[in-house]
Amino acid sequence: MTTSTISPPERRQIALDFLAASDHEFEIGDVLQGAEKLWGAAAHAIMAVAQEREWPYQNHRSLKNAAIKLATEREDPLIEAHFAVAEKCHIYFYHGIMEEWELDADRRLARDFVLRVLR
8 A cells, every 4th residue: 555645535626626726726837737736636536546545556557557447446447548638638748749729629638537536
């Protein structure tokens, strides 16, 4: 089991805070920060669930595995699919390799991931 000083309820709130911050960044035209904050929301949402279930969550691979496990547990393949979209936001932050129109389309799916996980 991985231990953390941040509790699952706190992580859930962090995810929602990052989601709101992401929306704000996109609204003011800072797509780079919007994308990274959206990834932060996704990461904290899945970390909260992983902590609650005592699944590993300490690195990117663990988060991906937790998303796959949660998708299976809930019989909701969109969780796994939309995690992959959220990962693209993270990649965009570092490499800027997506067109902005693609990022706009993916943004809706990444938001959906966060909200599905937190349900």
